[in-house]
Amino acid sequence: QRVLGIEGTAWAASAAVYEVESDEVSIESDPYQPESGGIHPREAAEHMSEAVPSVVETMLEAAGERAAEEGRDPEDAPIDAVAFSRGPGLGPCLRIVGTAARAVAQRFDVPLVGVNHMVAHLEIGRHYSGFDAPVCLNASGANAHVLAYRNGRYRVLGETMDTGVGNALDKFTRHVGWSHPGGPKVENHAKSGEYVDLPYVVKGMDFSFSGIMSAAKEEYDSGTPVEDVCRGLEETVFAMLTEVSERALSLTGREALVLGGGVGQNERLQGMLREMCAQRGADLHVPEDRFLRDNAGMIAVLGAKMAAGGDTLAIEESAIDADFRPDEVPVTWRAGEPE
Ligand code: ATP
Incomplete structure (x- = not known):
C-alpha cells in the first residue's frame, strides 16, 4: 500500500x-x-x-x-x-x-x-512515538492547542484565545523588520539575550498571546536590545505552553506528551517540555523537524x-x-x- x-x-x-x-x-x-x-x-x-x-x-x-x-x-x-x-x-x-x-x-x-x-500534526507524533494515549501540544503558526483523545474525538483541553503562537512571534519580528518566518530568528537572537519580563497570560487552560506581542513591541521601541526581548518572549510564551501541557497531563492522568507544529522545532520549547516531563516521570516525544x-x-x-x-x-x-x-x-x- x-x-x-x-x-x-x-x-x-x-x-x-x-x-x-x-x-x-x-x-x-x-x-x-x-x-x-x-x-x-x-x-x-x-x-x-x-x-x-x-x-x-x-x-x-x-x-x-x-x-x-x-x-x-x-x-x-x-x-x-x-x-x-x-x-x-x-x-x-x-x-x-x-x-x-x-x-x-x-x-x-x-x-x-x-x-x-x-x-x-498530532497523529504523526503519536504514530512514531508508539504512545497509546498521549496529551498533544500543537504549537504551530496559526494555532496553539492542547488536546487529548477521548471517546472517539480529539478533545481540545486548552487553546489560544487570540492568535496562533507562531503568528504571534512572526508579528513581533515583522515589527523589528526581519523577514518571514520570524520564529527561527527569535530562537537565534534569544541565545545571546538577557531575560526581560513580559505579561504571562494563562486563563484556566487557555492562553493569550496578543498582549505579550504588544508589550514586546513596546520594549523594543523603548530601546531594549532585541536579543533581550526575544529571550523574554521565548521564556514567557513557552512557559505558558508548558504550564498548560503539564496541567493537562495532571488532569487527565496521562503519562506521555507529544509535540506537534512548526514552533515545536524550537529547542528552548523542547527543553522546557523535556524538563517538565522528566520532573513528573512522563514520556515526551518530539518528532523530527520535517514532521513538525x-x-x-x-x-x-x-x-x-x-x-x-x-x-x-x-x-x-x-x-x-x-x-x-x-x-x-x-x-x-x-x-x-x-x-
Ligand atoms: P498551522 O499548522 O497552524 O496551519 P502554519 O501553517 O503557519 O501553521 P507551521 O509550519 O506549523 O505552519 O508553523 C510555522 C510557524 O513556525 C511560523 O510561525 C514560524 O515562525 C514558526 N517557527 C519555525 N521555526 C521556529 C523556531 N525554531 N522557533 C520558533 N518558531 C518557529
Missing part, C-alpha cells in the same frame, strides 16, 4: 508518499517566501497554484518508480489512495490543494481522503490510516473547510484503542 499526501494550508506546497508496509515517508516541499511582510493569502495561493502540481508530479514519478521495482503492472495506479489537507487553513490555498487531490484521485481511480491538518513544520508526510500517514478504515470522501462531498476544528473529526482510525 502506498498513499500520496498533499499539503498546502498556508506556506508549504508539499507532496509525500507513504509506504505503509515499510513505514517510510518521502516528502517534496516548496515553501512560499513572502517578499515582504507576512503570509499574504493571494500570493500564497498563487504560489500553491504553481508549486502544488509540480511537487505532486515529482512524488507520483517516485511512486511510479517504486511500483515498477515491485513489479506492479504499469497499467495499474502507482498509488492506492490520495489524502489532502482539507482544513483549517487559507481558503484560496486549500481550494488549490483540493482540486489537485480530486484530479489525482480521478486520474488513477483511487480513493480520496480528506485530512484535518491539525489532527495530522507543515508537510505532506503527516497528511499521507494519517490518510493511510483513514483509508484503511474506509474513511474516504466522494468527490462531490470533498469540499474544503477553512475553519475545520480538530474536535469536529470523528476519529475512525483508533477503534478499539485505549481511551
